[in-house]
Amino acid sequence: MYTESLVKFGKVRSEIRDLFEYGMKRKAEIGAENVFDFSIGNPSVPAPDCVNDAIKELVDDFDAVALHGYTSAQGDANVRETVANYINDKFNAGISADNIYMTCGAAASLSIVMNAVLQAGDECIVIKPYFPEYGVFLERTGAKLVEVDPEEKTFQIDIEKMSSAINEKTKMVVINSPNNPSGVVYKKDNVLAFCKLLKEKEEEYGHPIFLVSDEPYRALVYDDIELPYLINHYDNTFVCYSYSKALSLPGERIGYVVVSPKIANYEDAYAAVCGSGRALGYVCAPAMWQRVIAKCIDKTSDVSIYKKNRDLFYNSLTEMGYECVYPDGAFYLFVKAMEDDSRAFAEKAKKHELLVVPADSFGAPGYVRVSYCVNTEQIERALPAFKALAEEYK
Ligand code: PLP
Numbered sequence: 001m002y003t004e005s006l007v008k009f010g011k012v013r014s015e016i017r018d019l020f021e022y023g024m025k026r027k028a029e030i031g032a033e034n035v036f037d038f039s040i041g042n043p044s045v046p047a048p049d050c051v052n053d054a055i056k057e058l059v060d061d062f063d064a065v066a067l068h069g070y071t072s073a074q075g076d077a078n079v080r081e082t083v084a085n086y087i088n089d090k091f092n093a094g095i096s097a098d099n100i101y102m103t104c105g106a107a108a109s110l111s112i113v114m115n116a117v118l119q120a121g122d123e124c125i126v127i128k129p130y131f132p133e134y135g136v137f138l139e140r141t142g143a144k145l146v147e148v149d150p151e152e153k154t155f156q157i158d159i160e161k162m163s164s165a166i167n168e169k170t171k172m173v174v175i176n177s178p179n180n181p182s183g184v185v186y187k188k189d190n191v192l193a194f195c196k197l198l199k200e201k202e203e204e205y206g207h208p209i210f211l212v213s214d215e216p217y218r219a220l221v222y223d224d225i226e227l228p229y230l231i232n233h234y235d236n237t238f239v240c241y242s243y244s245k246a247l248s249l250p251g252e253r254i255g256y257v258v259v260s261p262k263i264a265n266y267e268d269a270y271a272a273v274c275g276s277g278r279a280l281g282y283v284c285a286p287a288m289w290q291r292v293i294a295k296c297i298d299k300t301s302d303v304s305i306y307k308k309n310r311d312l313f314y315n316s317l318t319e320m321g322y323e324c325v326y327p328d329g330a331f332y333l334f335v336k337a338m339e340d341d342s343r344a345f346a347e348k349a350k351k352h353e354l355l356v357v358p359a360d361s362f363g364a365p366g367y368v369r370v371s372y373c374v375n376t377e378q379i380e381r382a383l384p385a386f387k388a389l390a391e392e393y394k
Pocket of ligand 1: 041104105106107108131176179180214216242243244250255
């Protein structure tokens with residue numbers, strides 16, 4: 001009677017949500033301080049002061065009807081101009097307000113772009129490990145999700161494997177750097193080699209292959225690493241951005257899509273994004289939050305706290321014998337499970353009150369994701385439990 005695939009999405013919660021719910025129950029049973037919950041990617045650092053200041057200013061100074069009223073479907077023109085100017089100042093990307101579509105966060109940005117471009121019979125490549133919701137966002141298009149392995153150990157893009165995976169049906173490739181769940185940042189050389197490959201494949205097959213850069217973690221890079229702005233390196237690019245992590249606003253649902261000015265048939269590409277937003281019911285991203293982010297355009301949360309957590313956690317776990325991919329960004333550690341079955345490993349971790357997410361649903365069985373967007377003190381207190389868990393495998 002109902003759309004079967006959607007009933008399934010509604011009934012089967014993600015593994016992360018399941019663990020998070022378990023954590024809430026367990027905290028009620030034994031006290032929050034006794035459960036080491038590393039399950040969810042909810043920023044632990046508060047939004048910067050400019051966010052509250054902006055809200056106050058808007059409430060005090062803005063016409064109340066206009067403040068809460070609809071904006072244009074694609075977002076307030078002044079906000080889009082502010083966003084475009086900021087991107088140009090930072091990356092010299094040559095865009096304008098007309099390249100921006102304001103959305104309810106990266107999830108909406110991705111759904112909009114996937115539904116704007118993909119159709120039944122198309123293939124959309126994702127690189128393992130990847131955000132499992134990609135499969136949900138494109139499900140209604142009828143396109144097929146194709147997983148490609150990364151380079152072993154480094155988790156960078158494997159150019160050869162990519163080259164073999166791309167075929168005449170490939171319409172889209174999604175990359176996510178800094179990556180959820182690995183924390184890996186793709187190196188500039190690696191990304192540029194990948195863009196070169198995509199251009200060659202476009203020529204070989206005679207049609208565009210759209211690159212979607214999923215960037216909610218762009219602001220969360222801890223070392224001196226350049227993150228190339230893909231619009232400057234590959235014409236057929238959409239950027240899906242969000243303020244969920246950069247400004248610690250995941251519940252407010254605000255972000256945007258950038259449609260490259262050099263994309264194939266730009267007018268239709270932007271119209272397809274607008275049409276997709278309309279078809280999915282995503283018109284007019286939250287009006288007040290559009291204006292808040294415009295007022296905080298060059299600010300981020302204090303990401304030095306995540307860097308401190310990353311250093312403490314990575315160094316401590318590797319000293320204990322855990323194998324971790326070095327995370328240059330985001331707020332996740334990707335840890336090799338100490339047995340082949342990462343779900344069994346996560347269950348054993350639970351016995352020590354450690355909540356870590358098996359990475360099977362991220363396309364990477366054998367690993368677990370450990371979110372370190374928590375108080376540093378929680379990491380310090382959890383280290384003996386990680387040590388005891390490692391001891392079990394000795
Ligand atoms: N893409 C990735 C890789 C994510 O990790 C997330 C959220 O955690 C999203 C997209 C969705 O972000 P948003 O909360 O802005 O919709």
